[in-house]
Amino acid sequence: MSVQQTPAADGGSHFVVNARPADAPRSSLSSPLVGWALGGLALLLAFGLLTQLYTGQVRTVTTIYMFVGLASAWNLIGGFTGYACFGQVGFFGLGGYTTAVLMTHGGVSFWLALPLSAALGGAFAALVGWPLLRLKGHYFAVATLGVAEGLREVVINLPELTGGGGGISIPTAVGKAPTPWLGNDGFYMLFLLLAAACVAVAGVLIRVRAGYGLRAIHQDEDAAAAIGIHVTRAKLAAFAGSAALTAAIGSAYAFQQVTIFPERLFDVHLTVLMVVMVVIGGAGSVIGPVVGAVAIAFASEWLRQRLPQGHAFALGLLIVLAVILMPQGFRHYVGDVLRERRFSLLDNVRRYRL
Amino acid sequence: MFGLIAVGFSLVWGVMHIVNLSHGAFVLLGAYLAWQLNVYFGLDPFLGMLPAGLALFALGYGLQRGLINLVVNAPIFITLLLTFGLELLLVNGLILVFTADYRAIPTSYAAHSLILPGDVRVPFGRLLAAVLAIGVTALLGYVFKRTRTGLAILATGMDRGAARLMGISARHVYALTYGLAAGLAGAAGAAVGAVSTFSPADAGRFTLFSFVAAVLGGLGNTSGALLGGLLLGLVEAWGGQLLPGTLINAVAFGVLVVVLAVRPQGLAGKAFYASRVEV
Secondary structure (H helix, E strand, O other), X not given: XXXXXXXXXXXXXXXXXXXXXXXXXXXXHXXXXXXXXXXXXXXXXXHHHHHXXXXXXXXXXXXXXXXXXXXXXXXXXXXXXXXXXXXXXXXXXXXXXXXXXXXXXXXXOHXXXXXXXXHHHHHHXXXXXXXXXXXXXXXXXXXXXXXXXXXXXXXXXXXXXXXXXXXXXXXXXXXXXXXOOOHHHHHHHHHHHHHHHHHHHHHHHOOOHHHHHHHHHHHOHHHHHHOOOOHHHHHHHHHHHHHHHHHHHHHHHHHHHOEEOHHHHOOHHHHHHHHHHHHHHOOOOOHHHHHHHHHHXXXXXXXXXHOOOOHXXXXXXXXXXXXXXXXXXXXXXXXXXXXXXXXXXXXXXXXXXX | OHHHHHHHHHHHHHHHOOOOOXXXXXXXXXXXXXXXXXXXXXXXXXXXXXXXXXXXXXXXXXXXXHOHHHXXXXXXXXXHHHHHHHHHHHHHHHHHHHOXXXXXXXXXXXXXXXXXXXXXXXXXXXXXXXXXXXXXXXXXXXXXXXXXXXXXXXXXHHOHHHHHHOOOOHHHHHHHHHHHHHHHHHHHHHHHHHHOOXXXXXXXXXXXXXXXXXXXXXXXXXXXXXXXXXXXHHHHHHHHHHOOOOHHHHHHHHHHHHHHHHOOOOOOOOXXXXXXXXX
């Protein structure tokens, strides 16, 4: 199938991010073994990188890993399944606050709180996903946004448990702390491993039956149901898995920050950033969210240092340009170039033009 | 007044399927424009609604024609990202030009209250804003029901292919719609400046608000959006007194989610666009 046929030219299928057939020709780069080998190599290099950075850079790179993990987790529901979840930050905040509350009030070790937070995030997603995953498109997007905002308000209004709007501090003083603070290097490792786990989940999912099922749902849900995919179960699993990973990262983030505030842990901009990263990198692929997250997080940090006044302005300009020139995402642009030898960015612009 | 913001948002959503994240930024642009006019020419902010609306209409028309039309056939994420990028551009542009300070447009009468029997006080400014909002929405309803342009917008929203076959230029109509929405936002922004304070950081709040109001009223249903906006305003005002803290927001979002799950066509009830919204 050629690329000209794939875009949604009829304007009807608004939710087909990556309308290519699942058996699109594979370049040698995407063959599974090479992919895993490169991934492992990247992981090793990332560990090695730690020795080459000074403290400030370690924090920056840690943040980049966090976004790699978040973008990959969002990609499970948003990219593979094609459900535009705009409440992802709700699971992030839920994970963070679960960990904070458990460690502060329950004296639970961080290593127990992390999986508990992930489990709670997944369970909560399954609970709200049951009714909400019946909605489609914009309706699902707004409903999940509402869930995240609602969660934030609940957290603000439970001051005995969560400290309310004033925030909550996880005890880190020696002797009182359930788990000593991990230090910059420790969190570097932690976020790196979490990000690697998220990417690995996507890497497995893109090759197995369940993953094909999700992508079938993305392209045509009725057809997917007709060929025997249990649509509700598959969507719930993807949603819960995505939420659990996000909650785990939120949990680690809360411990890293020590003091957390609802405004920060439920910041809508975080959700939008995840979406931006996935779409710019290439939704529905393994490497796309990684590329997008690294590029955006790095560009954001670089601009912040060069243009302290206008960095957000420049970031906005960058996003607008990227969306216009590369609407299918970097990963799919490269794929198209390799397959068809057409490099022109103007072709991209023509693709979705009215 | 909040209803007016939501009406434009709902319009863009209904006709073009675009979640316009930059909507709040347009409101602020309108507010700052009215503020500038007030500072330099002493123009009354409620009169300033007209130039603010016109300027924003021009800006919106240009944006849609030159930029958003390029990706309008793309999936939801793409248009959403584009408007998010625009929002970043506009809001941070405003911060660069006007700084992040809170501003307000002072008028001699807005703070005075009309005292009704039963010790009810209605500030003139808010009363005027509400009357204007309802008037503009009624005018909009007339335009959509009676004029060729309005009908063309509706037709394009219902079925773009068929509308083009009828000789309607979809590019022009889309730009017109977006311009209209931006113009409404700008006019509402001028009114916001008159009755309360504003700063560039408020953009997100306005966008979120119009989101919720548009959903409550039914997507793409303009009078429903006005209703949703009024309802939301009332609930926030009264609930704020009855419930502790900001718990009312949690209730509002809870209602939103339930409404979506049970009755996606909105409280106003007419399944106007909802019947065809998504495949």
